[in-house]
Amino acid sequence: MSTATVAKPPAKQPSPGRRRVSLPVLLLIIAGVLVLTSVVRLVTGADGITSTGQMSTALKLAVPIGLAGLGGLWAERAGVVNIGLEGMLILGTWFGAWAGFQWGPWVGVLFGILGGALGGLLHAIVTITFNVNHIVSGVALNILALGATRYLATFAFEGEEGGTSKQSPPVESLGDFSVPGLSDWLQDLNDKHWFLVSDLAGLVGGLITDLSPLTVIAVAMVPLSWWVLWRTSFGLRLRSCGENPIAAESLGVNVYKYKYLAVVISGGLAGLGGAFLSLVASNIYLEGQTGGRGYIGLAAMIFGNWMPGGLALGAGLFGYTDSLKLRGGGTNVHALLLLLAILLVIGAVYLVWRKRYIPAAITAAVSALMFVWYGLTDEVPNQVVTATPYVVTLLVLSLSAQRLRMPKADGMPYRKGQGK
Amino acid sequence: MKKFDRERVLLAVAGPVIALVVAVALTSVVLLASGKSPIEPYSLMLEQATFSDIQVLILNQAGMYYLAALAVAIGFRMNLFNIGVDGQYRLAAMVTAVVGTHLALPSFLQIPMLMLVAMLTGAFWAGIAGILKTTRGVSEVVATIMLNAIATSVIAYLTLTENFGVPVGNNQTTGVMEKSGWFPGIKVAGGEIYGFVVIAVLAGVLYWLILNRTRFGFDLRATGASESAAAASGVNAKRMVLSAMLISGAVSGLAGLPILLGDTHTYSLSFPAGLGFTAIGIALLGRNNPVGIAFAALLWAFLDKASPALDYAQPEAYDKEIAVIMQGLIVIAVVVSYEEVRRWGLRRQQRRVGEELAAAARANGNNGNNGNNDSVKEVAAR
Numbered sequence: 001m002s003t004a005t006v007a008k009p010p011a012k013q014p015s016p017g018r019r020r021v022s023l024p025v026l027l028l029i030i031a032g033v034l035v036l037t038s039v040v041r042l043v044t045g046a047d048g049i050t051s052t053g054q055m056s057t058a059l060k061l062a063v064p065i066g067l068a069g070l071g072g073l074w075a076e077r078a079g080v081v082n083i084g085l086e087g088m089l090i091l092g093t094w095f096g097a098w099a100g101f102q103w104g105p106w107v108g109v110l111f112g113i114l115g116g117a118l119g120g121l122l123h124a125i126v127t128i129t130f131n132v133n134h135i136v137s138g139v140a141l142n143i144l145a146l147g148a149t150r151y152l153a154t155f156a157f158e159g160e161e162g163g164t165s166k167q168s169p170p171v172e173s174l175g176d177f178s179v180p181g182l183s184d185w186l187q188d189l190n191d192k193h194w195f196l197v198s199d200l201a202g203l204v205g206g207l208i209t210d211l212s213p214l215t216v217i218a219v220a221m222v223p224l225s226w227w228v229l230w231r232t233s234f235g236l237r238l239r240s241c242g243e244n245p246i247a248a249e250s251l252g253v254n255v256y257k258y259k260y261l262a263v264v265i266s267g268g269l270a271g272l273g274g275a276f277l278s279l280v281a282s283n284i285y286l287e288g289q290t291g292g293r294g295y296i297g298l299a300a301m302i303f304g305n306w307m308p309g310g311l312a313l314g315a316g317l318f319g320y321t322d323s324l325k326l327r328g329g330g331t332n333v334h335a336l337l338l339l340l341a342i343l344l345v346i347g348a349v350y351l352v353w354r355k356r357y358i359p360a361a362i363t364a365a366v367s368a369l370m371f372v373w374y375g376l377t378d379e380v381p382n383q384v385v386t387a388t389p390y391v392v393t394l395l396v397l398s399l400s401a402q403r404l405r406m407p408k409a410d411g412m413p414y415r416k417g418q419g420k
Numbered sequence: 421m422k423k424f425d426r427e428r429v430l431l432a433v434a435g436p437v438i439a440l441v442v443a444v445a446l447t448s449v450v451l452l453a454s455g456k457s458p459i460e461p462y463s464l465m466l467e468q469a470t471f472s473d474i475q476v477l478i479l480n481q482a483g484m485y486y487l488a489a490l491a492v493a494i495g496f497r498m499n500l501f502n503i504g505v506d507g508q509y510r511l512a513a514m515v516t517a518v519v520g521t522h523l524a525l526p527s528f529l530q531i532p533m534l535m536l537v538a539m540l541t542g543a544f545w546a547g548i549a550g551i552l553k554t555t556r557g558v559s560e561v562v563a564t565i566m567l568n569a570i571a572t573s574v575i576a577y578l579t580l581t582e583n584f585g586v587p588v589g590n591n592q593t594t595g596v597m598e599k600s601g602w603f604p605g606i607k608v609a610g611g612e613i614y615g616f617v618v619i620a621v622l623a624g625v626l627y628w629l630i631l632n633r634t635r636f637g638f639d640l641r642a643t644g645a646s647e648s649a650a651a652a653s654g655v656n657a658k659r660m661v662l663s664a665m666l667i668s669g670a671v672s673g674l675a676g677l678p679i680l681l682g683d684t685h686t687y688s689l690s691f692p693a694g695l696g697f698t699a700i701g702i703a704l705l706g707r708n709n710p711v712g713i714a715f716a717a718l719l720w721a722f723l724d725k726a727s728p729a730l731d732y733a734q735p736e737a738y739d740k741e742i743a744v745i746m747q748g749l750i751v752i753a754v755v756v757s758y759e760e761v762r763r764w765g766l767r768r769q770q771r772r773v774g775e776e777l778a779a780a781a782r783a784n785g786n787n788g789n790n791g792n793n794d795s796v797k798e799v800a801a802r
Binding site for chain 2: 083122126130131132133135136137139140141142143144145146147148150151153154155165292295296298299302381383384386387390391393394397398399402
């Protein structure tokens with residue numbers, strides 16, 4: 001590694017071992033992927049892969065995952081691992097629907113957040129005050145949240161009109177809106193199936209068509225979290241608790257307070273994600289509605305290297321692959337096989353350029369397999385589509401786990417005064 | 421020495437007892453808050469446990485919980501979180517069902533062969549996470565969560581009708597397994613106990629033997645207690661991680677077999693899921709100790725199987741979900757009380773050692789420095 005550092009021009013390497021992708025490079029990469037996607041769409045004729053509807057669905061599916069991921073981000077930045085996100089999501093779905101069908105959807109949103117925050121508070125008490133292993137506490141919380149909502153659901157929903165012990169009565173919609181004029185125009189553009197232009201129109205159009213106000217709030221949480229955590233003194237202190245609580249303590253930071261706040265906020269965000277599921281994604285609470293999205297949110301956060309931007313990208317990827325499952329999966333994924341194969345060829349070329357021949361050979365071989373798979377079949381089984389996001393996460397983690405950097409004291413027990 | 425033992429027993433028992441008392445108390449609070457009798461559900465459930473058919477159900481369920489919890493416990497003993505038991509046992513059960521349907525050997529070969537298939541499948545699935553952890557540094561928690569989801573897809577794909585699936589009404593099964601692979605049950609008054617429960621007990625004995633009476637077990641526990649210390653004494657940590665993962669996977673592969681070989685004889689959509697997550701709670705409650713896990717599994721199975729009757733109780737019906745709440749509360753109470761009891765024990769021990777050191781120092785005060793040092797060492801050695 002050190003020889004490679006010497007051989008490379010030093011301009012782009014602020015510190016050895018950590019290459020940061022600058023914004024222009026990132027934009028270039030995204031543009032490149034978009035162009036490639038467009039080419040693949042024209043070659044295969046699978047117009048669905050960048051249609052407005054697809055993008056819109058993807059966004060809807062990405063929101064709860066992203067919110068759960070943000071929840072994970074807040075907790076882990078303060079040094080508390082949060083496997084209990086799933087439980088907090090469940091609490092969010094239940095409280096959201098429970099308050100929603102009685103007092104209207106916005107109250108539902110508020111209660112969803114409160115419900116999640118309640119789960120967060122419990123997790124905080126167990127992990128911070130009682131110093132129990134974070135993963136153990138999270139798993140326990142998931143079991144408890146499931147049991148509590150099931151129990152409460154029989155009380156609150158059974159006997160109401162349209163409600164049973166497993167689902168709530170329907171909740172009024174929060175409504176949705178499209179950006180007037182622009183949305184229709186982009187839809188028209190998208191329908192023309194022009195090279196690149198239509199794809200861009202589909203992508204942007206999907207982000208501004210049939211939006212729920214909650215989606216806007218959720219998306220706004222990403223830059224907001226970044227700003228609070230990285231641009232305010234509150235955020236700096238909070239992150240210092242996740243990196244080195246003893247040092248933070250010596251500078252007068254009340255580590256317990258920040259950890260508590262972080263985990264409660266984490267629960268609140270996950271609760272918001274749960275409320276989104278029961279108020280926007282569907283209009284009822286349904287047992288088992290979360291479907292493991294809390295875990296996926298956690299994976300999206302790790303995928304995104306404990307950063308809000310990367311997390312949003314991860315959530316988007318999960319949302320997109322999920323949407324493929326719902327909308328004409330087989331053919332679209334088949335088209336994406338070609339895209340993946342081409343991307344792998346580019347990856348192999350890059351690896352050769354970096355003189356890493358063995359990984360390059362493996363990548364090329366996988367790419368060849370993809371081409372063969374693409375050539376020999378017309379459709380991909382639905383189950384492959386379902387598994388795609390998880391496999392991609394595993395692949396990304398296995399390729400980049402060494403470059404990921406989690407907060408230094410993440411998951412470590414902390415007691416006041418232990419540094420003396 | 422005897423006093424020391426009593427102390428240990430006290431500490432070991434105090435944790436679960438406090439946890440159970442707290443959990444029961446909190447559940448009663450929940451019952452009171454929902455305007456129900458805070459005591460009657462317990463007596464109703466205990467009454468259920470006296471019926472022999474319920475006892476059989478409890479025992480059968482506990483057998484599955486026990487195997488799954490053992491699998492989790494093996495990981496826990498060396499600080500590995502195998503969240504993936506869920507995917508491992510389901511995949512293993514599905515593959516075993518398929519093999520059992522398409523291959524017919526004589527019974528004495530078929531059953532061991534099926535068990536081997538299940539263990540290999542479970543070990544394979546867990547091994548992926550193990551290899552990713554040892555070679556690429558991927559956290560086993562995330563890897564096994566992903567593998568759980570992937571296992572669901574793999575199972576869905578393999579049970580398609582065009583692959584190994586056999587549709588039966590609304591259900592998708594893998595066809596009925598060959599009779600030679602059915603594990604004989606033990607007929608009792610209330611029904612049939614899965615013969616596999618015996619295997620579960622044997623697995624518990626084996627678990628104890630391997631962990632406490634072999635070098636491998638010692639290395640495993642040492643790595644769990646302190647990886648750096650174990651590495652310093654010559655333990656290859658990476659190899660330990662991989663082997664612990666493989667063994668954990670192999671055991672979880674067995675977890676689905678009691679019901680598969682003893683009852684359903686096919687893998688279908690209605691095959692029990694979520695066992696792996698329950699098992700984490702059971703392993704925690706049982707403190708990774710084979711006997712403790714057995715009690716925990718029985719308690720869990722009791723709550724599972726005795727609670728449905730609450731829905732039909734006369735004169736007043738209760739919601740059976742109260743049992744699920746109780747399970748959740750037990751787990752939370754358990755983890756907190758274990759930690760607190762451990763710290764309390766530690767403080768007691770520190771105080772005692774401190775007192776003994778002080779006493780020794782006083783007694784040897786006139787004998788000079790040499791004697792003092794010796795007695796300090798002697799006390800510290802305890």
